[in-house]
Amino acid sequence: MKNSKAARKPKTPDKILECAGNAIGGDCWLKIGLSRKELALVTRLAKDYKFKRSPSAAMARQLVMMALVNLPVIERSWNAVIKYCEAEKVYVPNYLEARARKVLDSLYDDENEGEAWKNG
Numbered sequence: 001m002k003n004s005k006a007a008r009k010p011k012t013p014d015k016i017l018e019c020a021g022n023a024i025g026g027d028c029w030l031k032i033g034l035s036r037k038e039l040a041l042v043t044r045l046a047k048d049y050k051f052k053r054s055p056s057a058a059m060a061r062q063l064v065m066m067a068l069v070n071l072p073v074i075e076r077s078w079n080a081v082i083k084y085c086e087a088e089k090v091y092v093p094n095y096l097e098a099r100a101r102k103v104l105d106s107l108y109d110d111e112n113e114g115e116a117w118k119n120g
Contacts, residue, residue, distance in 0.1 A: 016031060017039075017056065017057075018054035018055075018056050018057035018058075019054060019057055020053075020054045020057035020058040020060070020061045021061070032060070034060075035097075037101065038100070039056060041104045042056050042059050042060055042063075043055060043056045043059070045059050046058060046059035049062075081095065081096065
């Protein structure tokens with residue numbers, strides 16, 4: 001009988017697919033992990049906005065910048081999410097992932113091909 005544990009190799013981290021940064025002050029870098037579906041949605045959004053160079057990384061960076069620009073709004077929303085998750089005993093990352101999928105799926109349904117959300 002073979003020892004299946006001995007045959008397993010330790011998982012190595014995946015390679016970074018793309019990088020995007022500020023040429024002037026880009027001396028701090030973060031590595032984040034996205035699910036395949038999240039990456040596909042970020043990539044689709046990047047294509048809609050016609051990002052050419054490292055489109056997914058550039059779009060993710062722009063989303064972070066938009067979040068920082070709109071921090072007061074995001075803080076109110078974040079506090080509401082925390083309060084809801086505590087009351088319902090829901091793990092915050094799971095709630096956020098489910099909500100993001102629901103919103104993004106509705107924005108990118110098959111009929112509209114991502115155009116409906118641009119028109120309001």
